[in-house]
Amino acid sequence: MACAKKRKVDTENRVFKDEWTDQYMFILPVGSLKPVCLICCETVALIKSSNVKRHYETKHSSFAQTYPQHSEVRARKITELKAQYDRSTKVLSHSFTAQQRANECSLKVAWILGQHKRPFTDGTFVKECLNAVAETLLEGKQKDELCGKINQIPLSASTATKKTEILTEDVLGQLDAAIQSAVCISLAIDESTDITDNAQLLVYVRFFHKETKELCEDLLGVTPLETHTRGQDIYEAIKEILRKRKIDLKNVVSVTTDGAPAMVGKERGAVARLKEDNPDLISYHCIIHQTVLCAILSDKFAEIMDTMMKLINFLRVSSSHQRRLLREFLKEVEANANDLLLHNNVRWLSKGNVLERFWSIRTEVAAFLVQLKSQKARQFSLFLQDESTMENITFLVDITSHLNELNVKLQGKNNSICDLMTPVRSFQRKLDLFKEDLQGECLHFTKVKEQIQGKRDVSPFVDFINKLIGNFSKRFDSFSLGHQILLFIHNPFLIKDVRVFSKEVMQTFKWAHEGSLQTEMIDLQTNVALREHFEGTDPANFWLQTVPETDFPCLIKVALHTLTMFGSTYSCESAFSTMNIIKTKYRSRLTNEHLHMCMRMAVTQFKPRFKLLAGQSKSHFSH
Numbered sequence: 001m002a003c004a005k006k007r008k009v010d011t012e013n014r015v016f017k018d019e020w021t022d023q024y025m026f027i028l029p030v031g032s033l034k035p036v037c038l039i040c041c042e043t044v045a046l047i048k049s050s051n052v053k054r055h056y057e058t059k060h061s062s063f064a065q066t067y068p069q070h071s072e073v074r075a076r077k078i079t080e081l082k083a084q085y086d087r088s089t090k091v092l093s094h095s096f097t098a099q100q101r102a103n104e105c106s107l108k109v110a111w112i113l114g115q116h117k118r119p120f121t122d123g124t125f126v127k128e129c130l131n132a133v134a135e136t137l138l139e140g141k142q143k144d145e146l147c148g149k150i151n152q153i154p155l156s157a158s159t160a161t162k163k164t165e166i167l168t169e170d171v172l173g174q175l176d177a178a179i180q181s182a183v184c185i186s187l188a189i190d191e192s193t194d195i196t197d198n199a200q201l202l203v204y205v206r207f208f209h210k211e212t213k214e215l216c217e218d219l220l221g222v223t224p225l226e227t228h229t230r231g232q233d234i235y236e237a238i239k240e241i242l243r244k245r246k247i248d249l250k251n252v253v254s255v256t257t258d259g260a261p262a263m264v265g266k267e268r269g270a271v272a273r274l275k276e277d278n279p280d281l282i283s284y285h286c287i288i289h290q291t292v293l294c295a296i297l298s299d300k301f302a303e304i305m306d307t308m309m310k311l312i313n314f315l316r317v318s319s320s321h322q323r324r325l326l327r328e329f330l331k332e333v334e335a336n337a338n339d340l341l342l343h344n345n346v347r348w349l350s351k352g353n354v355l356e357r358f359w360s361i362r363t364e365v366a367a368f369l370v371q372l373k374s375q376k377a378r379q380f381s382l383f384l385q386d387e388s389t390m391e392n393i394t395f396l397v398d399i400t401s402h403l404n405e406l407n408v409k410l411q412g413k414n415n416s417i418c419d420l421m422t423p424v425r426s427f428q429r430k431l432d433l434f435k436e437d438l439q440g441e442c443l444h445f446t447k448v449k450e451q452i453q454g455k456r457d458v459s460p461f462v463d464f465i466n467k468l469i470g471n472f473s474k475r476f477d478s479f480s481l482g483h484q485i486l487l488f489i490h491n492p493f494l495i496k497d498v499r500v501f502s503k504e505v506m507q508t509f510k511w512a513h514e515g516s517l518q519t520e521m522i523d524l525q526t527n528v529a530l531r532e533h534f535e536g537t538d539p540a541n542f543w544l545q546t547v548p549e550t551d552f553p554c555l556i557k558v559a560l561h562t563l564t565m566f567g568s569t570y571s572c573e574s575a576f577s578t579m580n581i582i583k584t585k586y587r588s589r590l591t592n593e594h595l596h597m598c599m600r601m602a603v604t605q606f607k608p609r610f611k612l613l614a615g616q617s618k619s620h621f622s623h
Helices: 019-024 049-059 072-092 098-115 122-137 140-152 157-180 231-244 270-277 287-294 299-316 320-332 350-360 362-371 375-385 387-410 417-438 446-452 459-476 483-490 498-508 514-525 528-534 539-546 553-564 570-582 592-603 610-616
Strands: 185-193 199-209 214-225 252-257 282-285
Touching: 019 049, 019 072, 098 122, 098 140, 098 157, 098 592, 098 610, 122 140, 122 157, 157 199, 157 214, 157 592, 157 610, 185 231, 185 570, 199 231, 199 553, 199 570, 214 231, 214 539, 214 570, 214 592, 231 270, 252 270, 252 553, 270 282, 282 287, 287 387, 287 417, 287 459, 299 320, 299 350, 299 375, 299 387, 320 362, 350 362, 350 387, 362 375, 375 387, 387 417, 387 446, 387 459, 417 459, 417 483, 417 553, 483 498, 483 539, 483 553, 498 514, 514 553, 528 539, 539 553, 570 592
Parallel strands: 185 252, 252 282
Antiparallel strands: 185 199, 199 214
16 A cells, blocks of 8 residues: 655645735744734644634634724734734844853843842842852863853842843833723722832722633832822822823722721812813722721720730830740740730721730739739739620730731732622621620620620620621712622622612612613523533622623623722732832832832743843843
8 A cells, every 4th residue: 555645735836925014913934834813823734724713713703893904093903913913033043142041040030039029139149059050060170151141140239220221121012011901990099108208199090801701900100298198299190190100080989998087188189180081980988997997995995905006005015124024924824825916006906816815815814913012013913803894805806817818818919899899798797697696605606705704794895796786887888880790790699689780780880771781681691501601700800701792781890890900908008018028127218210110020021021121121241
């Protein structure tokens, strides 16, 4: 049997058609037999329309929705992608020189230092470590060659500073490009001071990244407030950040703030001024801050908490010698902990943790106070011996543990407003349960049950729960996102009355069309395939990646706007913590510009294009 003749693709005279570029986003590089996708830079095996079409429809099906065929916006995008491809191939068409490789290493080290919030001067420390490793692991010629290459990498403080500028410019450019293609964005705004008392205004942005098909949170900008921090100053600073990033305020869905008067003042607040430019702007106070404000102590409980803090400060802060004696005493009696914790109003979980620690070693602390000779120690000892006081402390320990549990659920990045409102609504229902439980078996107040031992005068505790219920109701019952919208995001198939749903959406989003929302919701709920797919996926992924926009445009727009909204200023608070790590008393001379660059490197989700940057910038060896 004769062997089959082997096909040779290059003898088949296949021709690449120019219209494939507009139809399928492919080009054929000069001298190549494999078409290249302009979107992802992948190649297909053959110059065939079926190959390029299959790749386009499989991997880039949503591209045509954003950039319709034969449109001007698609033509501009093709030109832009061609230019990017030409630049990248120009850089990568020749092998990197030794200088370029050293430059790339310098960029990567500067990036790692920035990610870990390290000073620019640590570059020389890294070089010393690399040389020590090379000298230990290698010998002879190999050691000399590697050490020579390491020594050529520019890692001085001035070089690290320049590399930081290059890297931040690159990731900021990627952020700008992603934001420009976003349908809508939301902002989280907060203000704080650095180690040198410079006021820094920080703005975070949240949007749907079309290329990754995921929601993205990133640092939009940081700007110093040189003199005043009034509403007008904050407003102008926000507008300047939006102008630099070429963002139209009309595309901003919502603004989340910490609730400071300069932010939310009805007449002169920054948010009120922003609403004058965009009347549809939704604004609300950070949900985490609001839950903390709901739980502020008053009257007798505030007095007891204040005395508790004075007691702990007396044992921990008033004398180093006394604290050492306390720790040694706790060690000798084998207590459950070896020290007390300090309370800090800025830290959201501090109060509950302090009380929890005290309660675990309360007997040992009381015994230690008896040994001390001072007048204050005797007063605190009498305070702990009072039975009514201890009952109130047990209640504070139990209720703050429940509040801490809620607070932990609310923290974290990449949480939408729906992710935060769900545990808040759940806690509101729990408060009713706690109220009944206090008057019954105290299943949720184990320390209270242990302390009162059958005594049933819990009316002060019930009053406290009633105040909590009232505070949560006042702040969250009229929240801008109602029950129907939250249910719509988490499970649209449970919505029973489409009229009620559409009316609630209309109250939140003025642009929504009531009739379209009703008909699309019915079509969605009767779609068996989508219902089955929903059961096996995350609600955000369901709305952003599964539900076809062509069939449900109004519902997708509502979901996109809702999921884009920040739930809290947690990202801002986290970034300020990063700022305090970067700019310390040992780096107090760091300029605002370089501080902002270092913060961006530490918090951004984007990655620099190292090879592209190494090929573009001038390369020099270290001297």
